Each structure stands twice: as structure tokens, then as C-alpha cells.
Amino acid sequence: MVDRPNKPTAIPVGSSTAVPAPQVDISSDNSSVTATLPSGDSVTVLLFGATVTSWKSAGGKKENLWLSEKAILDGSKPVRGGIPLVFPVFGPPPSDHATSSLPQHGFARNSRWEFLGKSTSESAGKGSAGDDSVTLDFGLGSSNLSDSAKQAWPFNFGLVYSVTLVKDVLTTNMTVRNEGTKPFECQVLFHSYLKVDDIANTTVSGLDSIEYVDKVNGASTQTETNKAVTLTGETDRVYKALKPEAKVVVKENGKPLYEVGRDNLDDVVVWNPWAEKAGGMGDFAPKDGYKQMICIESGAVSGWQKLDGGDSFEGAQIIKSVL
Numbered sequence: 001m002v003d004r005p006n007k008p009t010a011i012p013v014g015s016s017t018a019v020p021a022p023q024v025d026i027s028s029d030n031s032s033v034t035a036t037l038p039s040g041d042s043v044t045v046l047l048f049g050a051t052v053t054s055w056k057s058a059g060g061k062k063e064n065l066w067l068s069e070k071a072i073l074d075g076s077k078p079v080r081g082g083i084p085l086v087f088p089v090f091g092p093p094p095s096d097h098a099t100s101s102l103p104q105h106g107f108a109r110n111s112r113w114e115f116l117g118k119s120t121s122e123s124a125g126k127g128s129a130g131d132d133s134v135t136l137d138f139g140l141g142s143s144n145l146s147d148s149a150k151q152a153w154p155f156n157f158g159l160v161y162s163v164t165l166v167k168d169v170l171t172t173n174m175t176v177r178n179e180g181t182k183p184f185e186c187q188v189l190f191h192s193y194l195k196v197d198d199i200a201n202t203t204v205s206g207l208d209s210i211e212y213v214d215k216v217n218g219a220s221t222q223t224e225t226n227k228a229v230t231l232t233g234e235t236d237r238v239y240k241a242l243k244p245e246a247k248v249v250v251k252e253n254g255k256p257l258y259e260v261g262r263d264n265l266d267d268v269v270v271w272n273p274w275a276e277k278a279g280g281m282g283d284f285a286p287k288d289g290y291k292q293m294i295c296i297e298s299g300a301v302s303g304w305q306k307l308d309g310g311d312s313f314e315g316a317q318i319i320k321s322v323l
């Protein structure tokens, strides 16, 4: 059980509270929670992995996240699409590290999280409807882990994951706390699958002059020379040490589609499996779906966050959907 100061109102899973407009509507069942703003913008979070599986903006008309048609949502496999969470290790764990027995990307996306509750702020009568907001909080601690994950990573930790929706903006914030006395090292990342119309017309800006590790090219270190990065084949790059204020902008036909900002997260992964890799993934559909997605993943993954007993680390990703 994860606790946090100023704990929000707890909503028992399985309950459903429908409140009349213009208030924020929250509905939940045994497997997911959906929050809808009076504007129609909405977000859905699956308790399995605390995976955001849908984020709609433009009053509910525009889905911003790509979700595979064959994504497995029953908890037997991480979700292919949406925003899976990466913790406490990014990628395959190094053999000489305390995470070495964990699966790729760790256990956060493979574990069932607790819904801790919601907090809302409604502007009805006070100002613009664009000020409405809702935050959904989820928790995962050592006691929620499977025995095998506990054995593979025997540390006492608490995660609080907050998903905040305001008109056209989704913020995901993770706080990691070492609840024990043994220090541990961890990595955190938001593996966001952003939806695009056509990858052939998509560019990514804000990465010019940034050093990156090119994982499809023997993990070589390169420096980005393009103002507008295009993807023309399998792409798997870890851009490192971005300036805190630097935004990564996904454009389609030259027009901004998403602006991705970060708080206390210095790295950005750009990933697209392309045709062959997507073809080899049983849960990736349709097979040419790689043309409709680009992963822009904010995280702290090129080093380790070392947390002594009682220490915390907090980082956030802020995605603005631009019409």
C-alpha cells in the first residue's frame, strides 16, 4: 500500500460516480478508471501497469495515443500502445546490476496498481472551461509485487503515479520513494505511443545538437544534426541530457501536432519498430500500424537515480496536443 501526503478522496474500485455536467466525471470498474472533463476531453488508465490506454482531446474528438488492435489488456503481458511505465530499469537489465533478474523495462508495466483516488478543480462559473482539471493517482509498492518480482528486486519502494488532464494537455508524474534502509538505483520512463496520421509526413524537432545512443546502430554515440528528424526505418535512439526547458515537437506536414515537455527528466527516447520488427510482434496490429505511431519517451534512463533510505525522486512528462 502506498500512501502519500494530502491523500486525495479514495474511490473504491468497482464504483461509478456519474455527476452532471459541468463537473468532471469519473467512472471506474475493476480494471480501469476513466476521467472526462466537461469539455469532453478524457483519459483512461488501466490498473494493469497503470497504463494510460486512451487520451482524447479536442473535446473528445481526437485520440492522441496509438493502441495496437491486438494489445493485451488482461494483465498477462505489457500493453502494446498507450503509455506503459518503465521502472526500475529501462531496456534489458545490465547483467552486473541489481536489476539483472528483471524483465525488459522492469515490473511497473507488468503489475496491478492501486487506484488511490482523484482530485479535481472545476472552473464552472469562475472562468474559462479550459481551467478544468482532474488528477488520478495510482500507487505501487513492494507489497503489491508478485513473489518473483519481489525476489528479483528485493527493495522496499513506493511509487505514486499521478495522471493530470487539463484541456489538450496530459501530464504524467512519477514519484519514487525508497521506503527502506537499503539504497537502490533505478530508472524511470514514460513510454508514450503518440498517434500520427502518417509517419512519412512526421518530423521531430528540438533534438538538434543533442547527443544520442543509436540502438539500431551498435549502440554508437552520435550527435543529432537535423533540425527536423525524419524516420525512414527502424529507429531506437536515446537522446541524452536535454535542457530542462527544451520541448520536443512532433510535427505533421510541418505543423505542430504534439509538444512534449519534461520536468526533472533529461532523456528522450525516439522509437519506431518499422515493418520488420512490428511484423515479429504478436501483439502489434495492424501490421502496418507503425506508420500511425511514434514513441516519444521522456525519462531518466542514461544513468541511474540512486536513492538512499527515505529519499525520493520525482519526474514528469507534459504532452500538449496541438490542433
Ligand SMILES: O=P(O)(O)OC[C@H]1O[C@@H](O)[C@H](O)[C@@H](O)[C@@H]1O
Pocket (backbone or CB within 6 Å): 078, 091, 104, 105, 191, 215, 236, 237, 269, 271, 297
Ligand atoms: O517491446 P517492448 O519491451 O515493449 O520494448 C519496445 C521498445 O521500447 C523502447 O523504449 C526501447 O528503446 C526499444 O529498444 C524497445 O524495443
